[in-house]
Every structure is written in C-alpha cells, then in structure tokens.
Amino acid sequence: MSKPPPIIAELGRPETPDETAARKAASSKAYRSSQTFRNLIAALLVTVAIVAVIIFAVPRGEPVEAAPLDVASIAEGVESTMESPVLVPELGDFWRANAAELQGGATVVWEVTLAPKADTERGFIKVAQAFDADSSWAPQVLNGTAPTDTVNIGGLEWDVFTPSSSDANANVSYAIGTQAGDDYILLYGSRSADSTAELAESLIPQIRTISEAS
Template sequence: MTSPQPTADPAGAPAPKPRLTQSQAKRAGQSSRAMVLSVLATLGIALLVVLLNPPNAERERESTVDVATTAEQASATAGFTATAPAVPEDWSANFARWNGAGTDQVEFWEAGYLTTEEDFAGFKQTTQANPTWLSQQMDNAPATGTRSVDGTQWDLFEPVDGDRYLVGEVDGTTIVVSSSGALDDLDTLASAIQHDLQEG
C-alpha cells in the first residue's frame, strides 16, 4: 500500500512572474527612449535660452530712450524748458514722457533711469505743483529734513519703506527727484538737473 503523496501548499508556492509579450516589451522600450529624448531636448532648450540671454551684469545695457529729443518735444508743449540731465554714462534711461493734465489739473514732464546698481532714479518737473499733487507723487512720504546739492537746498522725504525723494525749485519749475537706491543717486540726478537748467 503506497503512502499518499504530500500536496503542495498553495500559500507557500512562489507567485508566477508576469511575462511581457514581445509587443509589450517593445512599447515599454519606446516609452523609456521617448522620455530620455524629451528630457535631453528640454535641457538643450534651457541651455540655449541661457546662452542667448546672459545675466544683466555681463551684458552692456543699451537704452533706446532718447531723453534729450523727447525733452525738446515736451518743451514745445510745456511752456518751460524740459530738463534732459546728463546722467552718468552707465545709467540707462528707460522712459521719458510728457503727461497732460488729468483730474489733478497738473501737467508734468518726467524721465526715469536704471542706475549703475540697477536701482531706479527718476524725476518729475512742472510749473503747476500743489501740495496735494506733490504728496501723491511721493506716496505721502514724510519730510525728514533738507539736503544741499551743489549749494541748492532740497527738501528730503523718506518713508519707512520705498523710494526717497528730493523736492526743489530750479529755474522756475518744481522738481521731484526719486530713487530706490542710495542718497548718492538722488544727489547725482539733482545735480545733473541743476546743471542742465541753470548752466545749460
């Protein structure tokens, strides 16, 4: 009489490994290859963008804003000499425009620059300034004293945060000079404006 053969325990038997058909394996390989090519293409595009657009510090800025020419055109409308100050060569003008009277009834000439340190410096010039308009142009910055620039006294306005301002009277016009950078930038621009209007 033969002994009964032990039966295999289904729970202990190893699970069968899935097998891919030839077409499934081919599709899987193609997906991996496409992913690699896509990543390489993206990296190539990113590298090309970096090469075509180097950082500002390595690129000489070229301004397309002609402050002097725009100032001449503004002067014909303004009724006063619109200043075109001779700012440092490494400053770059980024706008210059004449602003007609709005609801505040104040017309003014303005221009703005990027400084050596990539800060902003600009000015507004008018013969129609009033306390309300001045306060609006300076974002209600409080007066903190005066500042002498080449012998001319300017009122200094400094908020806790934001741009600083100088306000002065030059050649019969009110000038508001602003800067997001150092006080030296305010002095530089104010001095250039004075020189242009008083000695130009």
C-alpha cells in the same frame, strides 16, 4: 501509411489533440506578450530620441539684453508738446533709465526713473519736472510730506523732504526739490542724500536753462 504522432518526452507518450491545441495557444500568447513589450521599449526609445534632438537643437545662448531707453528721443517729443525745455539726466556709467514719460493730470509732469546699472548698488531716483508748479506740488507726490530743511547744491537752494516712513511713500526715503522758472523740479527715491545731491549737481546747467526759458 501515416506517420505515428511523436512521443513527447515530458509525457512519455504522444500528445492528445487537446494538449497540442493548449500548447500552441500558450506559445502564441507568450509570443504576443514579448512583441508588445518590445514595441513598448521601442516607442520609449524613439520618444527619448526625439526629446534629445529638441533639447540639443534649441539654441542655448544668453537672453538678449533689452535695448537701453532713449530718454533724449522721448524728451524731444515732450519738449515739442509742452513748448518748453525738459530735463534729460546724463546716465553715464552709473545710471540706467527704467522709465521716461509725460504724465497728465491737474499738474502735467515729465518724469524719468533712474536706477544704478551695477547689481551691487540698490535704490532708485525719480527726476520729476512739474510744469507751472511750485513747492506746494511736492507733498502731493510724497504722501503729504512737507519740506523740513533746505540745502544748497550747485548754487541753487533745494527744499529737503524726509518722509517719516518709506513703506507709506512707495519706498521713497529722501527727496529734494527746487524751483526752475515756472516749473518745480523734484528728485525723490530711495538713494542716499549724497547720491541724490550728486545727481542734482549734474542737472544744474539744465535747470538754469529751464529757468531762463520761463
């Protein structure tokens, strides 16, 4: 003898086949929805975990400081090429060299760009040695600026150049130059006259050597 269908409390009677099918369909839909939501949450948690591993696994050290430019080594190659001594500024604790190169053209120039090491100091000075040149070469570099005065530094007479506008002269606001045998030495940049003169003073022995070698 078959068992009579159970009475559903909400209905007060047994379910009809259609009501049973509808109830099961609704239950299945609710289950699938809950599973989709759970899967989404699980995927998000996995993603967050992977990102966290990447972030904490990557080394967080300070950037490696670039090796200082070996001006002396570069200068040796230039001396060999030009068969002549060249200036090698002493950097000491104040200066760092940002560039050092032999520039070709109508006048060949050995140039070293210096800037202060300290963050509290500003400006730059370019030390240029123009081979087989004289003071007439300097205005070509200084946008036509001619010398306006002379100054004695280390027993040598230096031409003084004061560009009227640093903006029109690649931020160059002051320059001094002197003859060294067949070459012309020019120090130009945005540092003060005193700072430029101090650098010039340190180059005097080398300038004399260049003069004697000519």
